[in-house]
Amino acid sequence: MFVPPPPNTPVAMTAIAVGATLVLVLFVLARALGARREGGSHDAATAGVVAGMGTGLLVVTLVALPIVMIYVGTNHHLATSKSTEFCMSCHVMEDYGTSMMVDDLSYVPAAHYQNRWVPRDEACYTCHTTYAMFGDVQAKISGVKHLLVNAFGTVPETLELYRPYSNRECLHCHGGARSFAENEFHVDDIEALVSDEVSCSECHDLYHEVTELDGMDLWQETRP
Amino acid sequence: MSRFLLSAPRSILWSSVLIAVGLALELVSLFFANPVSFTTFLVASACMAAGVLVFVLAVLRRPTPTGADS
Structure with missing residues (x-):
């Protein structure tokens, strides 16, 4: 079974910031409830809070900090959603993860994952995002579609x-690399490769062959 | 500024409840990396945004009571 590496996204500082803001907001809430109980009205509650902590801190607590926390959380979750662990958390993706562990480097995903040609903690995202201006946005929209289909629809077999997979995504890393540039097949077809007339997958044609996984040997990583 | 705040009596209570719920959900969502935590964060953001809006709109819209600052 494929065990994805944990995402390389620091959580401690974000959690401390969110936690500290939560404490401040709970303090406001406690004061408002306390003052209301004593004064018997919402006006008394508001007056109690304003008197207790000052208007500046109140506005920071109820306006500025929540906006900052939405921004911080958005950044964190966008980074986390690129992680291999995030993709593998859906049951339907398990076989695709296992296919990266096949003990045969003629399979493109296995070669990339096992040789660390892609960062292991962002393996899926690195190959399956679009390296264009709105590639990240497209990837997120596709992710939301997957989420909806997984939750409410029927996942196709x-x-x-x-x-079709664009050569641009391969050439983003391989273009200009010596091993790519000195290969005679690449040199002969370079214009056709750049313009997507010829697909990289016409020669490199073994990918996530999930239907063939049964009985295949899997690579066992050994660390020195 | 305090007179504006005093003119929005219910806003502090409601907005602090909404923001507290949002922050609590966000805090939980930070420790997981899966679509459920991502969705939880979206809900948390909506709660926080609603809390901020409740507060700001209440402060801006309510008539100012005379002499509240004094």
């Missing part, structure tokens, strides 16, 4: 890409 065979998963397919939304559009």
Whole structure:
């Protein structure tokens, strides 16, 4: 079974900031409830809070800090959603994770994952995002679609890409690399490769072959 | 500023409840990396945004009571 590495997203500082803000807001809430109980009205509650902590701190607590926490949380979750662990948390993706552990480097995902050609904690995202201006946004929209289908729809037996895989995504890393540039097949077809007339997958044609996983040997990582 | 705050009597209570719920949900969501935690964060953001809006709109819309600052 494939065990994805944990996401490389620091959580401690974000959690401390959110926790501290929560304490401040709970303090406001406690004062408001206390003052209301004593004064018997919402006006008394408001007056009690304003008198207790000052208007500046109150506005910071109820306006500025929540906005900052939404921003901080958005950044954190966008970073986390790129992680291999995030993708593998859906049951339907388990076989695709296992296919990266196949003990045969002619399989493209296995070669990339096992040789660390892609960061292991962001393996799926690195190959399956679009390296264009709105690639990240497109990836997030696709992710939300997957979430909805997983929760409310029927997951298809065979998963397919939304559009043919563009060579641009391969050339983002391999273009200009010596091993790529000195390969005679690449040199002969470079223009066709750049313009997507010829797909990289015409030669490198073994990917996530999840239907063939049964009986295949899996790579056992050994650390020195 | 205090007279504006005093003119919005219910806003502090409601907005602090909404923001506290949002922050608590966000805090929980930070420790997981899966679509459920992502959705939880979206709900948390909506709660916090609603809390901020409740407070700001109440402060801006309510008539100012005379002499509240004095």
